[in-house]
Amino acid sequence: MNLKIGLLWGFSVLSIALAAYIIADYTVFALFFIEATDFISYVLAAQRIGSGQPFYEVPVVFETPAPYIYPPLMAVVLVPFAGLPIELVFVGWTIFSIGCWVAAIALIVYALRQTLLPRLGQMGLPVLVAWLALFPALHQHLIYGQVQIQILLLLVGAWLLLRRQRDGWAGGLLGVAIAIKLFPALLVVCLPYSAACGRYC
DSSP: OOHHHHHHHHHHHHHHHHHHHHHHHHHHHHHHTGGGSTHHHHHHHHHHHHTTOOSSSHHHHHHSSSOOOSOTHHHHHTGGGTTSOHHHHHHHHHHHHHHHHHHHHHHHHHHTHHHHHHHHHHHHHHHHHHHHHTOHHHHHHHHHTOSHHHHHHHHHHHHHHHHTTOHHHHHHHHHHHHHHOSGGGGHHHHHHHHHHTTOOO
16 A cells, blocks of 8 residues: 555545544534424424324424424334433434445445446545545434435435346335335336336446
8 A cells, every 4th residue: 555545544534533523523512402403303203103192283283393294104113212312312313324324335335346446446435435424414414313314225225126126125115215205206207217228227
């Protein structure tokens, strides 16, 4: 390993450390203002389910500070954790989100290793690692406790299954993603075209 590549990998490690500090710092900050995060709406909806209260009625949606306006899956999934301190659940969700991010990126790199890695070379890979660690959208997702990273992992899994002609399983993962938030349903429009062309990218 020459000096330039070593410096690039050192830059990548520093970028990961900086990203970890930023995420930890903002996570602690979010714990003090958790009412302003998106995650609070999921937990409050789960608490309403657990106590037998509605969470889709008009007064609930329009009069609560954090209305739940998504498909019910996330609220149902969080019901077992609704009785725990919300700060603890938020930290657990943050750790889970980081795991999903790493898994999604690893799957993409593995699937494209024959074309992506040669193009990146020894110098491009550490730069990619640094860029991914400092990606602002990642930090925003973690700070607000959003679900886009989980959806990303599901869609990456569906894409890999489509590449292996496992259409049924791919459709199942896409269905789960749609059950979390509706916008992945837009991909349903693209699938028939991709199938007709005999490729899924």
